[in-house]
Amino acid sequence: METEIPALLRSREAISPERFTFHSARMRMKHVTKEELSRMDGASDACAVELSDAAVDVMGYACLVAIMSMGKGYHRESQARLHQATVETGNPAPVVSSAGALVDGIKAIGAKRVAIVAPYMKPLTELVVDYIRAEGVDVVEWRALEISDNLAVAAHDPARLPGIVASMEHLAEVDAVVLSACVQMPSLPAVSIVEAQIGKPVLTAAISTTWAMLRALDLDTRVPGGGTLLSGAF
Structure with a gap:
């Protein structure tokens, strides 16, 4: 998340006028196990609140397997809950997840x-x-x-x-x-x-996360080096 998404956004800046800043809050996780992923997901609400202080325009939940290990369709529940956390801070932002x-x-x-x-x-x-x-x-x-x-x-x-x-x-x-x-x-x-x-x-x-973020921002999705999904056709 902290390397490839900024790289894609920098690539987009070469052909489009918009400029981006990247902010992150980290949930702890050392080993990719179901137990650690569940604990990590439990910290996601606090991270959304912390990032709200920067008044960001869109948030992305990075860990695909953390979402998918929580049960089928969980990305919808997570995104709605984290968005509500931003609403409650007074800096509402759309939330997308990699899942x-x-x-x-x-x-x-x-x-x-x-x-x-x-x-x-x-x-x-x-x-x-x-x-x-x-x-x-x-x-x-x-x-x-x-x-x-x-x-x-x-x-x-x-x-x-x-x-x-x-x-x-x-x-x-x-x-x-x-x-x-x-x-x-x-x-x-x-x-x-x-x-x-x-x-x-x-x-x-x-x-996919970069694509979803650009769509949430209502921006063109053409990004050099981003493959078919970021060709601008979708």
Whole structure:
């Protein structure tokens, strides 16, 4: 969240007049386990209140798996609750989540069947897959990289991603690939490579969150290097 979304917004600044500042409040989490994710999510309301003091124009909840591990459809409840927290501070702001943004982004490009790469352990990845399926998207194939340490997730080399996608067995059956179902796992440098490699749209949690933020701000969604979803067509 703190690297790829600002990078995308800087890229947009090269072609559009708007300028952005980026503010963050952190919820604690060291290991990507269901228990730590649940504790982390419990701190989200306080973070929304803290960010309200900056009178930001839009807020994004970063952790996709934290939302998806809380139960199907939870992104709607979370976004409504966090928005209400901003209303109560006197600085109301729309709230998007990477979980909701990814689902909405997949649907926006017209994809019905996807393949997914996620850094999580297999049980958490299965929760993510089930959550996305419950939103009406068929997950045909998925890869769990089984990285539990959150800092190790951030250190994963995006240059590995084209090879991981190439090893998938059912790419011919999908409409799009989710290259990183996690805003923590870097993927931006590989997006255009994989799109060229497979000839299909590629999106990520960070790209989807940026797209959702721009839509919440009623701004053009064309961002160089942001793949199909940020081509400006959606």
